[in-house]
């Protein structure tokens with residue numbers, strides 16, 4: 001494992017953070033916490049918005065270009081006095097007055113981020129630069145949703161935050177992996193150079209209701225296939241592993257990180273590790289025992305194993321996931337059946 005002293009030291013910035021709006025300290029006017037969620041119309045973002053809106057002291061602004069997200073995910077909040085939805089691409093500057101920024105905007109599914117790789121890089125680099133510029137101007141705290149893909153095809157297992165990763169810089173996944181690595185670099189440079197309050201979450205595979213049907217990610221693919229009675233497509237060799245975190249656990253982890261004192265990066269994920277064959281067998285057992293499991297071709301640079309070391313999240317945030325994969329998968333079923341217009345096949 002590479003020695004990564006930088007991971008521990010970056011709290012010690014000399015510069016004071018920029019001053020938040022004077023209203024924050026007003027004696028007579030107590031404003032709500034104004035929170036920007038970029039990518040809030042997407043899968044994780046919309047669940048995060050639901051949770052943030054539960055707190056009556058929060059005002060939530062979502063900025064999203066709807067590339068992989070949808071207004072449907074937010075329909076219960078449209079028209080709510082504490083909620084605003086802006087069609088906006090983060091590669092363009094955004095002028096809003098906020099206290100916190102959850103910066104999620106970025107396609108997450110490999111088929112979407114590979115669809116227009118140059119745009120994916122721009123979203124990660126220029127988009128993060130713009131959101132950091134906004135954080136600097138208004139004195140907001142900013143949280144980046146980075147990814148376990150910064151570890152690439154990891155040579156250390158499970159992956160602690162101190163591991164620097166094994167990433168192909170010129171492969172078809174690089175627009176995402178390297179884009180997020182640059183986004184992390186930008187976060188720390190703004191922190192050290194300008195005193196911005198930053199938080200970095202390294203998210204491991206997350207699943208749950210509202211994932212795009214057929215967006216190519218393995219859990220949504222298998223559930224949709226099982227409900228349609230189609231074969232579950234396990235990409236070879238099938239022994240590659242992933243660790244799957246239910247979305248409600250993820251959202252709690254992100255909020256804890258934002259509210260705490262740690263910059264991160266901190267792994268947020270569920271350490272339960274499964275091969276893709278094991279996942280297919282579980283979906284078959286729980287959703288539709290009549291479907292076949294079919295081996296199909298894989299895509300280049302697919303990481304062979306992935307499992308978070310969540311010691312830091314446990315110790316520093318007091319966070320750990322609660323929902324086991326076996327309990328989480330059935331929680332997606334109803335949402336997928338409704339959207340697919342099918343009933344359970346048994």
Ligand SMILES: NC(=O)c1ccc[n+]([C@@H]2O[C@H](COP(=O)([O-])OP(=O)(O)OC[C@H]3O[C@@H](n4cnc5c(N)ncnc54)[C@H](O)[C@@H]3O)[C@@H](O)[C@H]2O)c1
Nearest residue numbers: 039041042043044065066067068069089090106108205206
């Ligand atoms: N879901 C996972 O397993 C996972 C794992 C690691 C990291 N993440 C990160 O978490 C975040 C959310 O992931 P998700 O699974 O909800 O994905 P998602 O694709 O459902 O959501 C991403 C959202 O960002 C929006 N978006 C994309 N490009 C944009 C742009 N240029 N300007 C404005 N909006 C833009 C999309 O329209 C969508 O609403 C992403 O940053 C992703 O990299 C997710």
Ligand SMILES: O=C(O)[C@H]1O[C@H](OP(=O)(O)OP(=O)(O)OC[C@H]2O[C@@H](n3ccc(=O)[nH]c3=O)[C@H](O)[C@@H]2O)[C@H](O)[C@@H](O)[C@@H]1O
Nearest residue numbers: 108109110147148149204205217218221233234235240276
């Ligand atoms: O956790 C992460 O950091 C990243 O996880 C995902 O990346 P990946 O793990 O490759 O996600 P999937 O596309 O769901 O693939 C997982 C595994 O399932 C396999 N797979 C996928 C789809 C399928 O139909 N069958 C199948 O066996 C793939 O070969 C791969 O080994 C996404 O790239 C990002 O959302 C996220 O940043």
